[in-house]
Amino acid sequence: MPLIKFRSLITLVFIFISGIGFGQTVQSLDYLLKYDTTTCWYDFHIIILDGYAEGAGQRTQFTSKISMVIPTGTIIAFADKYLPLQNNQSYTGTIPMDWNFGPAVSDPGASPGNDFICITPKLAPTSQYNNIYAGDTLKLFSVSVSGVSNCGEGIRLYENGVDPGSSDPGMQGADFSNSFTIGGFTELYNENAPVEGPSPPEILELIDNSNSNIEINLVIDTTNCQGTIEYTWTGPNGYTSTTEDVFIDPVTSANFGEYEVIIKDAIGCADTSSIIIEEDVPTVTVLGLLDINNTYILPNIDGSLDQVLTTDGNGIVSWMDAPTSFVGNSPTDNDQRWSSVNTISNDSKREIDILKNEVILLKSEIEALKLLIEKLTKD
Secondary structure (H helix, E strand, O other), rough: OHHHHHHHHHHHHHHHHHHOOOOOOOEEEEEEEEEEOOOOOEEEEEEEOOEEEEOOHHHHHHHOEEEEEEEEEEEEEEEOOOEEEEEEOOOOOEEEEEEEEEEEEOOOOOOOOEEEEEEEEEOOOOOOOOOOOOOOOEEEEEEEEOOOOOHHOOOOOOOOOOOOOOOOOOOOOOOOOOOOOOOOOOOOOEEEEEOOOOOOEEEEEEEOOOOEEEEEEEEEEEOOOOOOOOEEEEEEEEEOOOOOOEOOOOHHHHHOEEEEEEEOOOOOOOOEEEEEOOOOOHHHHHHHEEOOOOEEEEOOOOOOOOOOEEEEOEEEEEEEEEOOOOOOOOOOOOOOOHHOOOOEEOOOOEEEEEOOEEEEEOOOOOOOOOOEEEEEEOO
């Protein structure tokens, strides 16, 4: 008989002779694989669903199998081991039991692109947990996985009855079915809890600090494991950028609209958000209609001079700065500034910037030229 099998047999005989193997009371448990954002390791836990274990025999680790599935090309290694503890019958154990990698199959025909790895406990010397109760979550060991991409997609626990069995193509006769026993040989494994994978970097806020420019400041939250963050911005007028924040100066109307950012960390976890930057002329107030052969005043804005608009019988509109002393509905004759006239014909509809917050729209009509003045006021 091989030495390792002989030692295992002696261990089991010792367990039952000493009474350790009797009185199994843990009834059911789940597996949990959880990514630790501090250590950057995957931690394996068992979640006790039902039962308890207080006696030394009830707390003793028996034969078990934990199987993982990882994308082909990634590398897995033990990072640390925690429970159960060797020779912990009297709660004095300090050395974690040795967990070992067992059979492995890479990229089988039944599941291309995946590797299957089995993890089993070393039962000699005997190892015990401390007291166990329903509701407890116990961390048994941690593994490091290199080559993680797509935010850990594909790193998971084997699914009994779903993943390939021993007779499926490429599985080489290996059985990766999960199994767990404590305090005896009754099967305790129930199912896998959902994998808790790496957390993506989080966009907390997009701050609009625009003034005469466009400035967007990004506020994010990251963890130790996320490495260098990549930024991808897109926006109006074909805007793209890979900087953390957005700064555009000078700006035109074409620069206003929705800006979207995607942030991605070193293992492929991502978050996205967007913000709309509006041009500072959102409110429209209609002042009235202007007929031909009349002159009208556009009100003073931001301390600038009033603007005077004049129409004539030929459908010509003219405008200029009004004198500071100007009062009434027509310009005075003694101010030379009225000789400098800008004109635009009414042969097409167009927008004319009179003052930075004023727009004139020209419309041709059969009987007379009418002008609709819209004053665009700031919020």
